[in-house]
Amino acid sequence: MTETAMRARATIDLAAVRSNVRALRARAPRAEIMAVVKADAYGHGAVRCARAAREAGATWLGTALPEEALALRAAGDTGRLMCWLWTPGGPWREAVEQDVDVSVSGMWALREAVAAARACGRTARVQLKVDTGLGRNGCQPADWAELVGAARAAEAEGTVRVTGVWSHFACADEPGHPSIAAQLEVFRAALAVAESAGLDPEVRHHCNTPALLTLPEAHFDLVRAGIGIYGVSPSPEIGAPEDFGLRPAMTLEASVASVKRVPGGHGVSYGHQYTTPGETTLALVPVGYADGIPRHASGGGPVLIAGKWRTVAGRIAMDQFVVDLGGDAAQVGETAVLFGPGDRGEPTAEDWARATGTIAYEIVTRIGTRVPRVYRDECADTGMNQCADTGGAT
Known part of the structure; x- marks a missing residue:
């Protein structure tokens, strides 16, 4: 399509995507980075942006919907890939077969992951999510010990491997908000419960883009970079893209x-x-x-x-x-x-x-x-x- 013939087009600068990934990696040098490519990479095109992010050093990809994760597999991506928004009866088996890390926030989801693993004869990669205060998905702290215990039992029988423990900030785009420290305290307590139960996850992660940029104490093993990969600041209060070496793509x-x-x-x-x-x-x-x-x-x-x-x-x-x-x-x-x-x-x-x-x-x-x-x-x-x-x- 030539410029003179277009009605409209969105031009995506893949070099900017790669540069942004590198800039974000430099902000969290001791952690791995997950490129979040949900919602068709925030409108930028999931397959092409995922490849660019991988080229720039993203060791993980993240999607919301299982269909998004499976589409990336169908497009040839073979690296670590996590999907977190599940409903009963979803394509759990297909995700387990494709080595997608599935997020589990409650006992019903753990049962679905275990059933899928048994059905296909593979170990399900599971990441347990704790609700540290966002109030969306995630296991409530009062129910956390039960979920952790059940996941450990599933590990012992070989149907599950707990690869991660994670959560999500509510107000990381508002520096100094009191909920930030409170959520970190809950998360550390949840990690201690998981450790005492015998879980040894590969990655612990809580950071979205604003937390990645402003909360180095919350980087843990993995940071999830979403909007920042596409060169957009998570909020004007944090700063403009150029303040972090980012370029809109x-x-x-x-x-x-x-x-x-x-x-x-x-x-x-x-x-x-x-x-x-x-x-x-x-x-x-x-x-x-x-x-x-x-x-x-x-x-x-x-x-x-x-x-x-x-x-x-x-x-x-x-x-x-x-x-x-x-x-x-x-x-x-x-x-x-x-x-x-x-x-x-x-x-x-x-x-x-x-x-x-x-x-x-x-x-x-x-x-x-x-x-x-x-x-x-x-x-x-x-x-x-x-x-x-x-x-x-x-």
Whole structure:
């Protein structure tokens, strides 16, 4: 797909992904790193980003759904791989057969893992999750000893190998929040219970990206890097991507589909929430909420057209939105940059997050399948300036 022929595309810089993994590894030099590639690598493309992360030294991959983990196996990944969001009746057997580490937060899940192991004649790799205070998945501390004891018994019979003990922070993106120290205390107590029961996990892990960046005392054996791998800061309170040597990997662009002069007082888009203040030029950008552009950004979403930062005029529709260029001109087919690293003065995903009252995670993850992903290597490791298109849509 050539740039002039595109309606829209999300260009993924794989060199940036690799560089980000290396920068995050440097922040946790004594721990292994897991590249979290759930939700199609936060919208960036799981298979290609997983490969790039592996090349940069990620020894583990992490997914939420078992289907995501099995898709990585089908694509040829053979390294350590963990999946944590399970429901009764899920593909436990397939995961055990494919050597996926499965997360267990309660007795029902341990029973499913044991049954799957018996059915396929393989030992299930199990990671026990304790709820240290996030209040989502994870075993409550009051029930932890029972789960640990049952897992140890399953180890003794050979159906299970407990490869990890883990948890997740609730407020690591708020430095100094009192829950952080409280969760670490609960986690250390849970590790002591597991050790006293005879468990010897390969990895203990609690850190997500913000904790990786700010809590070296919580690195343990493994850190889970999610949004940071894609060059997005977990929160403005922690710092901007460049503060940690990170570079945003996704650039979202569209080709201007229409440019026209209109008189003052002309209504724009549904509901006429915007009317032109005077004679002006309107540009039509052919992406909308069906492509993952937040409708909440109506009237405020930023976009770079003809070298200047503009904002969406009126409502964002399913397939398109309008920008008022004022007295400026643009050409049909010209590139509109919705967000990127910011090098060319374009908005970033964080700018869109601010415009919509959300987080940058959501901005990049919600870009839909109608927008093809195009993979490029900026050759940052070799000092080359040329980019190479290394693939088409996913």
